[in-house]
Amino acid sequence: MTDKLYYRDAYLFAFDARVVSCASSGDKFEAVLDRTAFYPEGGGQPGDTGVIGGVRVLDTVSRGDDVVHICSGPVSGRVAARVDGERRLANMRAHTAEHIFSGCAHSLYGAENVGFHMGSEGVTVDLDIPLTDEMLRNILVKANGVIMSDAAVTCYYPSEDELAGLDFRSKKEIDGPVRIVRVEGADVCACCGTHLSRAGQAGLLMAVRTAPCRGGTRILLKAGKDAFEDYYFKNRELSRAASLMSLKEDETADGVAALNSKIDELKREVRDLKDRNFALMCEGAQTGAVPFVFADGLAPADVMRFADMLAEKHGRGAVFSGDDGSGYMYAVCSRSGGCRELSRSLNAALNGRGGGKDEGAQGRVNASRRAIEDFLYSKSV
Numbered sequence: 001m002t003d004k005l006y007y008r009d010a011y012l013f014a015f016d017a018r019v020v021s022c023a024s025s026g027d028k029f030e031a032v033l034d035r036t037a038f039y040p041e042g043g044g045q046p047g048d049t050g051v052i053g054g055v056r057v058l059d060t061v062s063r064g065d066d067v068v069h070i071c072s073g074p075v076s077g078r079v080a081a082r083v084d085g086e087r088r089l090a091n092m093r094a095h096t097a098e099h100i101f102s103g104c105a106h107s108l109y110g111a112e113n114v115g116f117h118m119g120s121e122g123v124t125v126d127l128d129i130p131l132t133d134e135m136l137r138n139i140l141v142k143a144n145g146v147i148m149s150d151a152a153v154t155c156y157y158p159s160e161d162e163l164a165g166l167d168f169r170s171k172k173e174i175d176g177p178v179r180i181v182r183v184e185g186a187d188v189c190a191c192c193g194t195h196l197s198r199a200g201q202a203g204l205l206m207a208v209r210t211a212p213c214r215g216g217t218r219i220l221l222k223a224g225k226d227a228f229e230d231y232y233f234k235n236r237e238l239s240r241a242a243s244l245m246s247l248k249e250d251e252t253a254d255g256v257a258a259l260n261s262k263i264d265e266l267k268r269e270v271r272d273l274k275d276r277n278f279a280l281m282c283e284g285a286q287t288g289a290v291p292f293v294f295a296d297g298l299a300p301a302d303v304m305r306f307a308d309m310l311a312e313k314h315g316r317g318a319v320f321s322g323d324d325g326s327g328y329m330y331a332v333c334s335r336s337g338g339c340r341e342l343s344r345s346l347n348a349a350l351n352g353r354g355g356g357k358d359e360g361a362q363g364r365v366n367a368s369r370r371a372i373e374d375f376l377y378s379k380s381v
């Protein structure tokens with residue numbers, strides 16, 4: 001049974017120990033020490049990384065009463081060991097902040113924490129109730145108040161009698177002694193993880209994303225340095241967006257909504273102008289196998305719409321857009337059918353591809369304007 005130093009002092013990162021066993025497993029080694037400060041994955045908190053005897057510890061897991069260090073190489077004898085302290089501290093901040101958040105959600109709204117995961121993005125908490133924006137804000141205000149008050153955080157094993165009279169949160173039935181983590185004035189919860197000794201070290205707590213989840217709410221939390229980095233990034237992006245629109249930061253969302261309306265209005269204006277231009281060009285259509293028009297720089301959808309307008313005016317029509325170097329997009333439309341046949345002849349004569357229905361077809365031909373015109377004039381109407 002490994003002596004678990006992290007339960008006596010969660011801030012102990014450097015220690016020495018004796019290697020009890022070290023067995024190879026695939027291309028890695030599993031080392032057990034007589035004592036360790038490495039926290040093994042459990043209770044939603046990831047396993048620690050670090051160095052043992054100069055060898056990297058890639059992960060730490062529990063196996064029965066032992067703590068198993070997953071190492072990149074073999075270790076033996078007496079070793080000096082060091083946990084990656086910054087990573088562990090970040091986990092302790094996030095984990096403690098999660099307790100405070102869940103405790104406040106529980107005391108304010110009776111919410112139960114039904115899921116907890118610490119990942120690279122932050123801490124994910126699942127509450128069993130839907131949260132409105134106002135409820136979330138109230139929880140965060142209360143939780144950050146607890147952090148700013150620098151409430152004491154204590155971990156202990158109460159006696160059975162004490163435990164019987166204790167009102168505490170617990171995610172599951174627990175076998176054996178129950179370890180209680182108390183955040184003074186905010187939360188009492190059964191937990192096996194590592195925590196800060198003072199709430200103030202969490203620094204800052206923020207919910208950065210929420211989503212409905214199985215009738216409740218899934219919340220992504222960031223704490224400490226992670227919350228600061230997130231705030232710094234978002235502040236910079238919001239300032240940039242506001243400055244680009246010459247607005248105050250608290251007017252940015254309304255500004256984007258107004259821009260979207262303006263864009264929709266401009267799209268309608270552009271469409272109207274195009275239609276008027278197409279209508280004028282319809283007047284000057286040349287007549288070959290069908291009335292046809294060459295127009296520069298049209299988008300594929302416009303080629304078809306223009307051809308449809310030609311057909312509206314002349315019964316049928318073809319529109320070509322492109323240049324002699326890269327070929328021409330085309331669309332043909334007819335109120336009396338025959339477009340598929342015309343498209344097939346165009347493709348065959350002018351190295352093209354495409355097709356469609358009898359009322360409308362489109363494609364592309366690799367030929368010069370002159371060759372296309374010759375084809376259309378030579379083809380019988």
Ligand SMILES: [Zn+2]
Pocket residue numbers: 095096099181191192193194195
């Ligand atoms: Zn915990």
